[in-house]
Amino acid sequence: MLSYAIGVDLGGTNLRIAAVDEGGRMLEKLSTSTDLAGGRDLVIKEMTQAIHKLLDKFRGRGVSRGVGIGVPGIIDMDTGMLRESPNLPGWSEFPVHAEIERRLGIPVVLENDANAAALGEQWLGASKNHESMCMLTLGTGVGGGIVLNGKIWHGMNGMAGELGHFNVEPEGHPCNCGSRGCVEQYASATAVVRMAREAIASKLSENLARAAESAEFDARHVHELAKQGDAAAQKIFRCVGRALGIVLADMVNGFNLPIYVIGGGVASAWDAFAPTMMEEVRKRSFVYAATMPGRLQAALPPKSTQITMAQLGSEAGLYGAACLPLQRAGVK
Amino acid sequence: MLSYAIGVDLGGTNLRIAAVDEGGRMLEKLSTSTDLAGGRDLVIKEMTQAIHKLLDKFRGRGVSRGVGIGVPGIIDMDTGMLRESPNLPGWSEFPVHAEIERRLGIPVVLENDANAAALGEQWLGASKNHESMCMLTLGTGVGGGIVLNGKIWHGMNGMAGELGHFNVEPEGHPCNCGSRGCVEQYASATAVVRMAREAIASKLSENLARAAESAEFDARHVHELAKQGDAAAQKIFRCVGRALGIVLADMVNGFNLPIYVIGGGVASAWDAFAPTMMEEVRKRSFVYAATMPGRLQAALPPKSTQITMAQLGSEAGLYGAACLPLQRAGVK
Numbered sequence: 001m002l003s004y005a006i007g008v009d010l011g012g013t014n015l016r017i018a019a020v021d022e023g024g025r026m027l028e029k030l031s032t033s034t035d036l037a038g039g040r041d042l043v044i045k046e047m048t049q050a051i052h053k054l055l056d057k058f059r060g061r062g063v064s065r066g067v068g069i070g071v072p073g074i075i076d077m078d079t080g081m082l083r084e085s086p087n088l089p090g091w092s093e094f095p096v097h098a099e100i101e102r103r104l105g106i107p108v109v110l111e112n113d114a115n116a117a118a119l120g121e122q123w124l125g126a127s128k129n130h131e132s133m134c135m136l137t138l139g140t141g142v143g144g145g146i147v148l149n150g151k152i153w154h155g156m157n158g159m160a161g162e163l164g165h166f167n168v169e170p171e172g173h174p175c176n177c178g179s180r181g182c183v184e185q186y187a188s189a190t191a192v193v194r195m196a197r198e199a200i201a202s203k204l205s206e207n208l209a210r211a212a213e214s215a216e217f218d219a220r221h222v223h224e225l226a227k228q229g230d231a232a233a234q235k236i237f238r239c240v241g242r243a244l245g246i247v248l249a250d251m252v253n254g255f256n257l258p259i260y261v262i263g264g265g266v267a268s269a270w271d272a273f274a275p276t277m278m279e280e281v282r283k284r285s286f287v288y289a290a291t292m293p294g295r296l297q298a299a300l301p302p303k304s305t306q307i308t309m310a311q312l313g314s315e316a317g318l319y320g321a322a323c324l325p326l327q328r329a330g331v332k
Numbered sequence: 333m334l335s336y337a338i339g340v341d342l343g344g345t346n347l348r349i350a351a352v353d354e355g356g357r358m359l360e361k362l363s364t365s366t367d368l369a370g371g372r373d374l375v376i377k378e379m380t381q382a383i384h385k386l387l388d389k390f391r392g393r394g395v396s397r398g399v400g401i402g403v404p405g406i407i408d409m410d411t412g413m414l415r416e417s418p419n420l421p422g423w424s425e426f427p428v429h430a431e432i433e434r435r436l437g438i439p440v441v442l443e444n445d446a447n448a449a450a451l452g453e454q455w456l457g458a459s460k461n462h463e464s465m466c467m468l469t470l471g472t473g474v475g476g477g478i479v480l481n482g483k484i485w486h487g488m489n490g491m492a493g494e495l496g497h498f499n500v501e502p503e504g505h506p507c508n509c510g511s512r513g514c515v516e517q518y519a520s521a522t523a524v525v526r527m528a529r530e531a532i533a534s535k536l537s538e539n540l541a542r543a544a545e546s547a548e549f550d551a552r553h554v555h556e557l558a559k560q561g562d563a564a565a566q567k568i569f570r571c572v573g574r575a576l577g578i579v580l581a582d583m584v585n586g587f588n589l590p591i592y593v594i595g596g597g598v599a600s601a602w603d604a605f606a607p608t609m610m611e612e613v614r615k616r617s618f619v620y621a622a623t624m625p626g627r628l629q630a631a632l633p634p635k636s637t638q639i640t641m642a643q644l645g646s647e648a649g650l651y652g653a654a655c656l657p658l659q660r661a662g663v664k
Binding site for chain 1: 491
């Protein structure tokens with residue numbers, strides 16, 4: 001008998017909804033753009049209609065284990081309130097959990113989108129052989145998610161996982177969060193573009209200046225130039241790598257997890273930032289060094305620490321969201 | 333029927349052994365100095381003799397649940413090897429677990445001393461109302477311990493909890509671990525003395541210079557001068573507070589734990605470093621801000637994040653060590 005759940009990834013740009021069975025097979029996927037201009041009510045209406053469409057389709061063919069929704073923003077797990085959500089303007093301090101359940105008529109598990117992506121990678125992606133992991137998602141910001149013993153680590157009220165606001169430069173670039181020098185200010189797509197514009201202003205690269213004339217100029221263009229050998233573009237990705245390496249070294253020293261996964265759009269520039277990132281981790285984490293093979297001639301080789309690219313791309317959050325009701329039902 | 337365990341705190345200076353019952357009452361305590369010069373074998377012999385003395389004493393009066401030992405250094409939990417131990421010279425790469433069990437003749441639970449202290453504070457001290465917490469122990473170095481859902485978080489092979497090597501200044505003071513700018517280089521007793529000597533070399537304080545003439549000059553003298561209004565000494569503790577605040581902000585953003593405990597000798601200078609520490613946490617952690625009462629006018633006040641001094645002093649590690657066999661036996 002088919003046992004499945006609905007996973008929803010409610011992004012600032014796209015709304016994606018999938019039916020996923022308990023073995024991790026995607027049975028069907030619907031995608032639409034998120035019509036934020038139409039307001040909260042319209043977005044929730046479109047989402048609940050699409051969820052019902054999938055539920056109707058599979059009715060009679062299997063048991064629905066419920067609905068999980070990944071939302072960009074900080075959710076207070078006690079109250080079901082969306083506390084901060086820069087990508088869903090007008091949704092802050094909104095009782096999103098209660099509203100969606102009321103409109104859908106069935107229970108819903110709500111989760112931060114970066115946490116859901118981490119769970120997806122842990123279930124079916126880069127970390128599927130490890131019960132504990134953390135993931136950094138390098139997008140517009142830097143999201144984080146921590147999975148310990150197969151479950152998302154929420155902390156006392158669901159706000160854990162904000163690894164994008166680990167400090168890497170105490171007096172560094174101001175961050176939207178109120179601090180300075182958060183890793184988000186050096187390793188997000190936004191940060192790559194900012195550093196490119198800083199390099200252009202300092203007349204460090206004519207290539208970057210030409211590329212930046214395009215209205216679509218983004219982190220991918222900077223990566224393309226880095227691959228072509230542009231020194232300023234390469235230096236930007238060394239900054240990305242250094243910032244990531246400092247955060248990863250903290251996490252390895254503090255939590256000794258078996259695997260650390262890097263996802264999101266900027267992760268595709270792995271070749272450009274990973275060498276510096278790994279160098280920083282080796283230099284800054286004696287726990288990393290102590291877990292690497294070759295250091296000891298012991299008969300039992302120590303377990304090694306893995307730092308690796310995500311594997312599920314933008315579907316990680318969808319799989320993770322579907323995983324939540326399956327976990328709650330005890331079938332995963 | 334009395335149910336108890338033996339806790340051992342094997343320090344570089346003192347060896348302390350206690351019988352603790354499952355309710356957390358200390359039944360008896362033995363203390364001796366650690367005769368490191370006599371070599372590993374002698375230390376283990378003295379320790380096993382003292383443990384047997386306590387076990388003999390309580391035989392017939394209750395059920396012994398086993399022995400837990402806190403050791404300064406990094407223990408590979410898979411192999412029971414002491415991997416690094418600056419305070420027990422000559423013990424590195426030593427199969428400490430197997431040797432102690434063989435000599436004692438009964439099973440032993442081994443634990444890093446800072447982890448044991450964290451567990452002690454979680455069981456009976458500052459964090460006794462919270463199942464999850466972390467502790468920073470400001471001593472010769474900065475030790476760390478993380479307790480999640482009532483259990484020490486070990487990571488994949490027991491090396492987790494090294495919060496003393498979280499980065500707070502990427503190009504800062506070199507650390508023994510191989511990195512630069514670890515919090516240990518700004519918030520340990522050793523760091524306080526180093527910063528005092530730097531201030532003296534820069535002729536910033538005649539008071540500090542006079543105090544440093546004593547062979548026993550240590551962090552307590554610097555704190556005393558800070559209390560008396562010496563500007564250079566006060567500035568040193570602001571450095572301590574800033575470094576601690578950066579690490580705590582990382583931890584609050586990443587893990588959203590309910591409580592963070594500061595212990596060890598330097599913690600007694602709380603009045604001198606805590607104002608700067610709290611200011612940094614408020615500035616650098618939006619998760620901290622989001623959990624503080626008063627920010628929301630919600631009917632349900634959010635849970636707040638606590639940052640507080642340890643309560644058990646040097647006995648935290650002894651209680652924590654005794655807690656380990658009680659947990660293993662399932663009676664705690």
